Amino acid sequence: MPEVLKAPLVVEFPFTRSLGPVQSAFLTGLRERVVLGVRTTDGRTLVPPVEYDPVTAQEIRDLVEVAPTGTVTTWAWNHAPRRGQPLATPFAWVLVRLDGADTALLHALDAPGPDAVHTGMRVRIRWAGDRTGAITDIDCFEPYDGEPEQPGDHTGEFDNPLTGIVAPARLDYTYAPGRAQSGYIDALSGRRTVGERCPSCRKVYVPPRGACPTCGVATSEQVEVGPRGTVTTFCVVNIKAKNLDIEVPYVYAHIALDGADLALHGRIGGIACDQVRMGLRVEPVWTEGARYPDHYRPTGEADADYDTYKELL
Ligand SMILES: [Zn+2]
Numbered sequence: 596m597p598e599v600l601k602a603p604l605v606v607e608f609p610f611t612r613s614l615g616p617v618q619s620a621f622l623t624g625l626r627e628r629v630v631l632g633v634r635t636t637d638g639r640t641l642v643p644p645v646e647y648d649p650v651t652a653q654e655i656r657d658l659v660e661v662a663p664t665g666t667v668t669t670w671a672w673n674h675a676p677r678r679g680q681p682l683a684t685p686f687a688w689v690l691v692r693l694d695g696a697d698t699a700l701l702h703a704l705d706a707p708g709p710d711a712v713h714t715g716m717r718v719r720i721r722w723a724g725d726r727t728g729a730i731t732d733i734d735c736f737e738p739y740d741g742e743p744e745q746p747g748d749h750t751g752e753f754d755n756p757l758t759g760i761v762a763p764a765r766l767d768y769t770y771a772p773g774r775a776q777s778g779y780i781d782a783l784s785g786r787r788t789v790g791e792r793c794p795s796c797r798k799v800y801v802p803p804r805g806a807c808p809t810c811g812v813a814t815s816e817q818v819e820v821g822p823r824g825t826v827t828t829f830c831v832v833n834i835k836a837k838n839l840d841i842e843v844p845y846v847y848a849h850i851a852l853d854g855a856d857l858a859l860h861g862r863i864g865g866i867a868c869d870q871v872r873m874g875l876r877v878e879p880v881w882t883e884g885a886r887y888p889d890h891y892r893p894t895g896e897a898d899a900d901y902d903t904y905k906e907l908l
Contacts, residue, residue: 599777603770623757625729667736704736705735721734821879863891
């Protein structure tokens, strides 16, 4: 049995969003060192502000300024800060109810250790030097033993308000594909495609998942399939994906490799888009050093009879 593989996997993308009037005012306010909340119809002040009253679902737009000082309502110590977190040294995650607010804001508290943090402690915002209109315009909170500061009377009207943000999203983890897919990937390194047969219904799954989803039993018998296969269905892609070096239009297809009872996905090349059809016989094309076929091309054989793949659609 091959070794179960694992590899680092990073999924990363910039998430672009528009803000709407309330979040626009909140983030623009942070840029100007002003913290804004929103007042609900029953007179509560929510910080961070929301666009709809959580109780009545009414639209709320009544922005009010709150103080940069407040009280910790609960906290948790972070022993090992990760990349992108507010502070590089250990800190407390805190919920802070700012003076003038009825709800609490999540942020970081710079403190020497967990013994220096307690619920009810007084804190104050430490502003970032370089502010752009983001939650990170608050560097963090710091302990504060002075009087509550008095908020100004800002109502959320700013020159040059922020209307959108780009929030980078990143998932950074170790992926282990499991026993069945490790075998599949291992075989691909030798340019072979290996599936697994269900002991009950005899279907061959490619790529294998380790169990038959129909019968609910584990699969273990390896079966080599392909390399040739049949296009069972396909689409023409006309939209160019960012960072994908393939000219449009191109065809992406479901391909049932010979001997497989499940179609896999692949790009079809070596044929005009409008000539691709269900039943087209194809074979993989490998590029040097690749870990999977670059695309599939026609073999020149006669098209497969519909009855031979109709159960695989
Ligand atoms: Zn089965």
